[in-house]
Structures are given as C-alpha cells and as structure tokens.
Amino acid sequence: MKALLEAGFKGELYAVNPSGGEILGLEAYPNVKAIPDPLDYVIASIPAQSILQLLDDCAAKGVKAVHMFTAGFRETGTEEGRRLEAEIARKAKMYGIHIIGPNCIGVYSPKINMPYGMANVIGEVGPVAFISQSGGVGWRVVRAGVCRGITFSKGVSYGNGCDLDSVDYLEYFALDPETKIIGAYLEGVREGQRLVQLLQQVSPTKPVILWKGGRTEAGAAAAASHTGSLAASDAVWGAALKQAGAIKVDNVDELVDTILAFHHLPWLAGRNVALVSGLAAGGGGDSVSSADSCTSLGLNVPPFTVETRNQLKIIHPVPGTIFRNPLDLSGAGLSLQVLGQAIDLVGADPNVDMVIIQEFVDDIVGMWPQGAVEEINDIFVSFRQRESKPIVVVLPPGLAEPERIAVGKYLSAARIPVYPTLERAAKALANMNQYLARKS
Amino acid sequence: MKALLEAGFKGELYAVNPSGGEILGLEAYPNVKAIPDPLDYVIASIPAQSILQLLDDCAAKGVKAVHMFTAGFRETGTEEGRRLEAEIARKAKMYGIHIIGPNCIGVYSPKINMPYGMANVIGEVGPVAFISQSGGVGWRVVRAGVCRGITFSKGVSYGNGCDLDSVDYLEYFALDPETKIIGAYLEGVREGQRLVQLLQQVSPTKPVILWKGGRTEAGAAAAASHTGSLAASDAVWGAALKQAGAIKVDNVDELVDTILAFHHLPWLAGRNVALVSGLAAGGGGDSVSSADSCTSLGLNVPPFTVETRNQLKIIHPVPGTIFRNPLDLSGAGLSLQVLGQAIDLVGADPNVDMVIIQEFVDDIVGMWPQGAVEEINDIFVSFRQRESKPIVVVLPPGLAEPERIAVGKYLSAARIPVYPTLERAAKALANMNQYLARKS
Numbered sequence: 001m002k003a004l005l006e007a008g009f010k011g012e013l014y015a016v017n018p019s020g021g022e023i024l025g026l027e028a029y030p031n032v033k034a035i036p037d038p039l040d041y042v043i044a045s046i047p048a049q050s051i052l053q054l055l056d057d058c059a060a061k062g063v064k065a066v067h068m069f070t071a072g073f074r075e076t077g078t079e080e081g082r083r084l085e086a087e088i089a090r091k092a093k094m095y096g097i098h099i100i101g102p103n104c105i106g107v108y109s110p111k112i113n114m115p116y117g118m119a120n121v122i123g124e125v126g127p128v129a130f131i132s133q134s135g136g137v138g139w140r141v142v143r144a145g146v147c148r149g150i151t152f153s154k155g156v157s158y159g160n161g162c163d164l165d166s167v168d169y170l171e172y173f174a175l176d177p178e179t180k181i182i183g184a185y186l187e188g189v190r191e192g193q194r195l196v197q198l199l200q201q202v203s204p205t206k207p208v209i210l211w212k213g214g215r216t217e218a219g220a221a222a223a224a225s226h227t228g229s230l231a232a233s234d235a236v237w238g239a240a241l242k243q244a245g246a247i248k249v250d251n252v253d254e255l256v257d258t259i260l261a262f263h264h265l266p267w268l269a270g271r272n273v274a275l276v277s278g279l280a281a282g283g284g285g286d287s288v289s290s291a292d293s294c295t296s297l298g299l300n301v302p303p304f305t306v307e308t309r310n311q312l313k314i315i316h317p318v319p320g321t322i323f324r325n326p327l328d329l330s331g332a333g334l335s336l337q338v339l340g341q342a343i344d345l346v347g348a349d350p351n352v353d354m355v356i357i358q359e360f361v362d363d364i365v366g367m368w369p370q371g372a373v374e375e376i377n378d379i380f381v382s383f384r385q386r387e388s389k390p391i392v393v394v395l396p397p398g399l400a401e402p403e404r405i406a407v408g409k410y411l412s413a414a415r416i417p418v419y420p421t422l423e424r425a426a427k428a429l430a431n432m433n434q435y436l437a438r439k440s
Numbered sequence: 441m442k443a444l445l446e447a448g449f450k451g452e453l454y455a456v457n458p459s460g461g462e463i464l465g466l467e468a469y470p471n472v473k474a475i476p477d478p479l480d481y482v483i484a485s486i487p488a489q490s491i492l493q494l495l496d497d498c499a500a501k502g503v504k505a506v507h508m509f510t511a512g513f514r515e516t517g518t519e520e521g522r523r524l525e526a527e528i529a530r531k532a533k534m535y536g537i538h539i540i541g542p543n544c545i546g547v548y549s550p551k552i553n554m555p556y557g558m559a560n561v562i563g564e565v566g567p568v569a570f571i572s573q574s575g576g577v578g579w580r581v582v583r584a585g586v587c588r589g590i591t592f593s594k595g596v597s598y599g600n601g602c603d604l605d606s607v608d609y610l611e612y613f614a615l616d617p618e619t620k621i622i623g624a625y626l627e628g629v630r631e632g633q634r635l636v637q638l639l640q641q642v643s644p645t646k647p648v649i650l651w652k653g654g655r656t657e658a659g660a661a662a663a664a665s666h667t668g669s670l671a672a673s674d675a676v677w678g679a680a681l682k683q684a685g686a687i688k689v690d691n692v693d694e695l696v697d698t699i700l701a702f703h704h705l706p707w708l709a710g711r712n713v714a715l716v717s718g719l720a721a722g723g724g725g726d727s728v729s730s731a732d733s734c735t736s737l738g739l740n741v742p743p744f745t746v747e748t749r750n751q752l753k754i755i756h757p758v759p760g761t762i763f764r765n766p767l768d769l770s771g772a773g774l775s776l777q778v779l780g781q782a783i784d785l786v787g788a789d790p791n792v793d794m795v796i797i798q799e800f801v802d803d804i805v806g807m808w809p810q811g812a813v814e815e816i817n818d819i820f821v822s823f824r825q826r827e828s829k830p831i832v833v834v835l836p837p838g839l840a841e842p843e844r845i846a847v848g849k850y851l852s853a854a855r856i857p858v859y860p861t862l863e864r865a866a867k868a869l870a871n872m873n874q875y876l877a878r879k880s
Contacts, residue, residue, distance in 0.1 A: 121839070134724050136723055136725040137726070137729070140836075185725060214728055215732050216732045216736060222728040222764065251862075252729060281558075281579055284575070284576055285573070285574025285666070287662045291656065291661070292658070292690075292691075293690075295656035301658035324662065367558070398584075420837070421691075421693055
C-alpha cells in the first residue's frame with residue numbers, strides 16, 4: 001500500500017483490515033465486501049489460513065483477479081500446504097476468478113504507476129515484458145533494467161502459479177501490442193508442450209529470452225522448496241527451447257544483458273564484430289583477450305578491409321599502433337579527432353556488423369585532459385545517432401567509480417548498451433545474433 | 441619521471457635528454473655516461489632508432505638492467521623491426537646487460553615506491569607477484585588489485601621479452617621470499633618445456649594463476665601484432681598447465697578474481713559451499729540460480745545437517761523461509777540477531793567448507809532501518825575474524841552505488857573477497873579448490 005501510494009498509482013485504492021481504522025490515511029474496510037465501489041483487482045497480504053475466506057468474499061464482490069503475496073502452500077512441501085493450494089485453485093476456477101500466485105510479488109505496470117511489490121521504483125514505459133516465477137528475480141530484472149535504461153510494458157512474478165502459469169502470461173504478452181521483447185525466468189512448467197508451441201508462434205515476431213532455474217540437481221532441489229517446481233533436465237529444456245526459437249540464457253545477468261541488447265540496438269546483420277580498445281592506456285592485451293572471448297562466445301572478429309586499414313594509418317601514423325581488428329588505439333595520441341575518425345572508419349567497414357568499445361574511464365580521467373571523458377563519450381553517442389550499426393560500450397569498474405557511473409548513465413540514456421565486462425557484452429550480442437540467424 | 445616523482449620513489453633519479461636543460465626540476469644529462477653517480481637501472485622512453493646507441497652508453501657506464509618502454513620492433517611484423525630487436529638481444533648479451541622489454545611498462549615495486557608505468561598508484565606491499573606480457577593487462581591487475589584489497593610484492597610487464605622472458609621472471613618469483621602467490625598473463629613462450637618444469641617446481645608451494653592470451657585464431661593474430669608472439673593451441677596449453685599444477689584462467693577478471701581468493705582467504709578444506717541469500721528481499725530465485733551456478737562451475741552445494749536445520753528453524757520460525765542450502769533468509773525478519781546466528785550456524789555446519797553471501801546493498805538500504813548496512817556487514821567481518829572457514833560476499837551493482845562501493849571497500853579491507861556476480865565468486869573458489877585438491 002505504501003509503495004502504491006508513493007508511486008502515485010493511477011487507480012482508486014481501498015484498504016482492508018478486520019480491525020478497521022485507517023491505513024496510511026485510507027479508511028480500512030473490515031472486508032472486501034464492505035467496499036462501496038466495484039473492484040478490479042485484490043492484493044492479498046494475509047495469513048494462509050484466511051485465504052479461502054478471502055476468495056469467497058471476492059466472489060461475492062464480483063472480483064475477477066486476486067494477487068496473493070501470501071506464502072505457506074505447496075512450496076512448504078507439507079500435505080497441508082499442497083491441500084490448501086489445491087483448494088484455492090478449485091475455488092478460483094469455480095468462481096471464475098484468476099489467481100496470480102500464491103507466494104509472489106505480482107504485477108508491475110509502469111503505465112499505471114503500479115510498482116513492483118514494495119519497491120518504490122517505477123521507471124519509464126517501454127517494450128519489455130517479463131515473466132518471473134521468482135519475485136526476487138523479477139526485482140533483479142526491474143532494478144537492473146531501470147539502472148541500465150531498459151523500459152517495461154508490464155511484468156509479473158507468479159510464484160507457485162496455482163491458476164495462471166507461465167504459459168498464460170506468455171500468451172498474454174504474445175498478443176500484447178505494447179510488448180515487443182519478452183524475458184522470462186521459470187523454475188518449472190506444468191504444460192511443457194503448450195509452452196513450446198507458444199514459443200514457436202511468438203518467437204518469429206517477438207524475441208523470448210528465457211532463463212530456466214533448477215538446471216542442476218542442487219538448483220532443482222532449491223526450486224522445489226522455493227516454488228514447488230519439478231524440473232526437467234537442462235538438456236531437455238535446451239533442445240526444446242532451441243527448437244522453439246527461444247533464446248536460452250543461464251543466469252540473471254545474461255537475461256538482463258540480452259534483453260538490453262534487444263532493447264537498445266538496431267538488429268544485427270551478422271556476427272562480425274569490430275573491437276576497439278586502448279582509448280587511453282595501451283589496449284594490446286585487451287585486444288588479444290577480447291578477440292579470444294568474442295570468438296569463444298560465438299562472434300566473429302574479421303580482418304578490416306585493406307581500405308579501412310590504409311585510412312587508419314593515414315589518420316594516426318604512430319609506430320606501435322595496431323591497425324588490425326581488434327583495433328588498439330593506444331590513446332590515439334589523445335586526439336578526439338583521431339578517435340572520432342577511427343570509430344567512423346571501423347563502423348563503416350563492410351566486414352563489420354557491430355562495434356564494441358572497451359572504455360576504462362579511470363584511464364581516461366588519468367591520461368586525457370579534463371573534460372575529455374564527456375567528449376569521448378559524445379563521439380559514441382554521435383555514432384549511435386547517425387549510424388545503423390550497433391555500438392556497445394564495455395565499462396569495467398576501476399579507480400574512478402563516480403565518473404564511470406556517470407558515463408554509464410549517459411550512454412544508457414542514449415540507448416548504447418553498457419556492460420561491465422567484454423565477455424558479458426559478447427554473450428549478449430551472440431545471443432541476439434543467434435536469434436536473428438535462426439529467424440532469417 | 442612524473443609518476444616516479446609523485447609516488448616518492450625511494451632511490452635517486454636522474455634525467456637524460458640530449459638537449460640538456462631541466463626535466464621536472466631535475467638536471468637533464470645529455471646521455472647516461474654524463475651522470476656522475478653509478479646507475480642500477482635505466483628506463484628508456486626514446487625512439488627505436490636510438491636504442492642501440494643507448495645500450496652502448498649503458499655498457500660504458502656499467503649499467504646491468506635496462507627497461508625499454510620503446511616500441512617499434514618485432515611486433516611491427518617488419519624485417520627492420522625484427523632485425524633491430526635481434527641486434528638489441530645480441531648487444532645486451534655481449535655487454536652482460538639484462539633487458540626488460542622492449543615494448544613494455546616494466547617493473548612495479550610498491551616497496552620502493554616504484555609505480556607501474558605512468559600510473560600514479562602505489563598500493564600496499566603484500567604477497568602477490570604478477571608477470572604480464574601486456575602492459576595494459578598488468579595495469580588491469582594492479583588497478584583491480586588496489587581496488588579490491590590485493591597487495592603486491594612486485595610486478596613486471598615485459599612486452600616482446602627479447603632477453604628476459606616469462607620463464608626468467610617466474611624463476612625469480614619462485615625464489616622471492618616476499619612472493620607467495622603468482623599471477624601471469626602470457627601471449628607466447630619461447631621455452632615452453634622450461635616453463636612447464638618450473639611450474640611443476642613452484643606450484644606445490646606457491647599457486648601460479650596463469651592466463652594465456654591468443655587461445656583462438658583471432659586472439660592469436662592479435663597477439664602476434666601485439667607482442668610478436670606465436671601461440672600454441674589452447675588444448676596443448678591447458679593440458680600442459682594442468683599437468684604442471686598451475687591454475688588456468690581465461691580472462692583478466694578470472695585472473696584477478698582467483699588471485700583475490702588466494703590473497704584474502706584461508707585455504708579451503710573442500711568444495712562444499714553454503715549459499716546464503718535474501719538478506720533483505722526474498723532470495724528464493726537467487727538460491728536456485730546460485731545452486732545451479734556453483735554446481736555447474738565445480739563446487740558442491742551439500743544439504744545442511746539435520747542439527748543445523750533444526751537450529752535454523754528455532755532461531756527464525758517464519759513460514760516461507762527455506763531452511764535448506766541455499767539458505768533463503770527472506771529478510772530474516774530484519775533482525776540482526778537472527779542474521780548473525782544464521783551465518784554462524786551454517787558456517788559451523790560440518791558439511792560446509794565455505795560460505796558465500798549474496799548481498800544486494802540497495803535492497804538493504806530500501807528495507808532495513810537506517811544504519812543496518814553497516815551492522816549487517818559487521819556480522820560478516822566478525823565471522824571473518826573469528827572463524828577459519830572462508831567467507832565470500834557477492835555485491836551486485838544496483839540502485840545504491842555509493843553505498844555498495846563503500847561496503848565493498850569495508851569488506852575488502854577486512855580481507856573478505858568481494859565479487860560482482862555469484863558466477864565469478866564460484867569460479868574463483870572452484871579454481872582455488874582445484875589447486876588445493878591437486879596438491880593434497
């Protein structure tokens with residue numbers, strides 16, 4: 001209630017508490033039936049033993065959807081918990097009420113200023129929808145999304161999913177015109193075959209980035225006690241998802257990283273990457289390792305054309321500079337003009353489908369004149385605005401954290417995806433490319 | 441020169457420039473022979489074509505070691521560059537002078553306030569030595585090390601290594617009493633067999649964490665133009681390193697992450713990890729994914745003993761809390777006492793060899809009372825000080841970056857290794873465990 005009020009929820013809010021009185025300035029009704037107006041949606045944060053009574057009241061009031069924060073059901077592993085959850089499902093079906101949960105955070109909808117659970121964070125409205133069986137993972141996605149410039153249509157955490165399940169939410173987002181990209185975290189699925197069919201239908205128009213928890217024995221045991229899920233093997237999941245055209249990821253960072261690439265970037269024409277390092281200090285080692293990482297993770301690091309290499313030599317004729325891909329600018333003589341021209345040249349190379357820049361902000365702060373950090377990043381933003389080829393910036397942590405965080409925000413606002421490591425950038429782009437290659 | 445002066449280098453400094461005059465307040469001698477005092481070490485930042493004359497002068501002056509920043513030799517791929525480099529090596533051998541480089545940053549020695557190249561960062565003296573063929577990678581190691589609480593005995597970047605090579609530096613650090621842990625980044629090795637023999641000798645007493653760049657075709661091509669190195673295949677390297685007892689890592693983050701574990705932690709008794717999440721918001725999904733990641737990366741997530749589970753139930757009898765490993769505290773009722781007892785209980789479990797905590801600082805800031813961030817982290821520091829089992833904290837970035845950075849510094853100062861993701865923590869610990877298991 002506090003989070004809804006603080007976020008400026010755009011609908012009417014009613015408080016319910018058997019003791020009456022006031023809650024945060026709102027009159028507390030003794031039960032939902034006592035509320036004078038019609039209700040669209042009920043959020044239940046009450047003990048498990050009162051939940052069946054609440055359903056009866058909601059039915060009497062004509063409520064069509066109930067979100068249950070309440071835990072203490074199937075996930076406890078007890079007979080009592082399982083019985084109670086089955087009874088919720090039975091009653092809900094009988095009454096024609098849909099249940100979100102139990103044991104979940106529920107719906108996030110920035111368009112109507114409905115925050116994600118207790119978090120006082122709304123963020124902008126945008127094309128990404130997420131489906132998360134875990135409330136915590138949903139929050140990781142919203143938080144990282146807001147920090148990194150991802151914008152959401154809607155999101156939902158559904159916990160035990162005793163009525164509406166992942167497949168129902170996926171079906172909704174498949175048809176939702178406000179949603180263009182779908183991210184999902186699942187621990188188990190009741191209707192595996194329907195999920196795969198739906199993924200096959202939705203994937204050609206909307207990328208679905210799917211992370212399945214419980215892919216190891218230890219993880220599956222944790223999933224069983226978290227949301228009462230029984231897991232299929234990782235190999236079975238992997239094969240089914242691939243066949244269905246979904247993008248399989250393995251952890252929350254890869255989920256958000258991949259959503260970020262789809263959210264910010266024009267679609268890739270292929271997997272050929274130009275790597276640029278050494279904006280300040282020498283980037284020779286970074287060049288070697290970034291070439292290794294990109295190649296290992298499924299991208300390709302092609303040679304530049306002879307013309308590009310000749311042009312690079314003309315603009316920056318300094319011994320020790322390596323005019324290959326990866327391009328080690330080794331400070332580019334600390335010239336903004338050389339840097340700008342070099343980025344344009346490698347970006348224009350016909351062998352190149354995307355550009356990844358490795359930017360160590362503390363090196364720039366230490367070696368370039370004051371104000372250069374802003375001017376260097378303006379070069380990338382200008383490229384982003386002028387060119388159709390994706391540009392991505394890797395911003396590793398270092399000795400100048402406030403400056404790095406500021407650069408991250410600036411680039412994110414300009415829809416340049418920012419990653420903390422080259423490996424995470426490369427994996428996200430490889431995931432994007434794999435999806436597009438399968439589609440075409 | 442500027443960096444040496446600013447860092448307060450503990451020896452005498454002499455400037456050399458053919459034009460004479462002053463450099464940063466020091467008299468500039470026309471050449472090294474004109475310096476009135478004996479010289480231990482010469483740092484050359486002069487054009488490649490003058491380097492042979494410098495060697496002649498150094499020989500006349502009785503200099504025993506020359507560090508060459510100067511580039512433009514074998515790494516250019518030109519006949520002229522190769523010839524000049526061979527001539528340096530020949531002359532140096534003839535004169536009995538040892539060469540560090542060319543094309544490198546040279547020596548880092550915090551004990552004598554010798555900074556790493558131009559970087560104005562010294563840091564504390566400690567047990568870690570690094571050997572880096574790449575100057576930039578050496579800097580990444582120093583920078584990340586200083587940020588994360590790693591302390592160094594000495595370090596060296598040696599570039600083309602025309603005289604002293606990786607094996608010579610490794611031999612030095614093997615015998616150096618100030619060095620207990622060795623990290624290395626190599627692009628190529630001239631004496632592969634000697635390297636493997638040396639690794640076999642040193643590994644039982646000092647862990648050697650070794651990252652080999654150029655493990656893919658694209659990376660090897662970059663290495664050839666960076667330091668003129670010819671690479672062996674990744675499979676050949678991997679097998680040789682494993683046989684020699686070295687710890688193979690694949691990128692700079694994994695190199696620093698693994699050094700960090702050895703630097704901060706008591707040695708592991710085994711690979712059984714207790715995972716703790718949900719310090720503030722629910723950590724159910726984090727539990728599932730951390731169990732998956734740890735298991736996939738070579739750690740084991742064992743069940744707690746019945747006694748531990750019963751004790752956990754007694755201290756925190758709240759429905760929805762999962763008394764398994766991974767332990768999802770789900771806020772632990774926002775009680776410092778419960779949190780402290782829970783950490784002690786899982787740490788004392790005989791099935792557990794180490795504890796990994798997932799801490800989302802912004803969740804704590806958002807949900808706990810003010811001041812709780814400090815008190816929560818005091819619990820981990822107290823555990824670190826009292827207990828011999830390793831404790832590690834994962835601190836992902838989020839909405840409260842200044843607070844997170846402060847926590848990171850606080851934990852690092854208390855020798856608790858901090859990682860930005862669970863996966864990186866797990867990989868570092870798995871690397872450490874693999875080394876110890878091979879040793880025993």
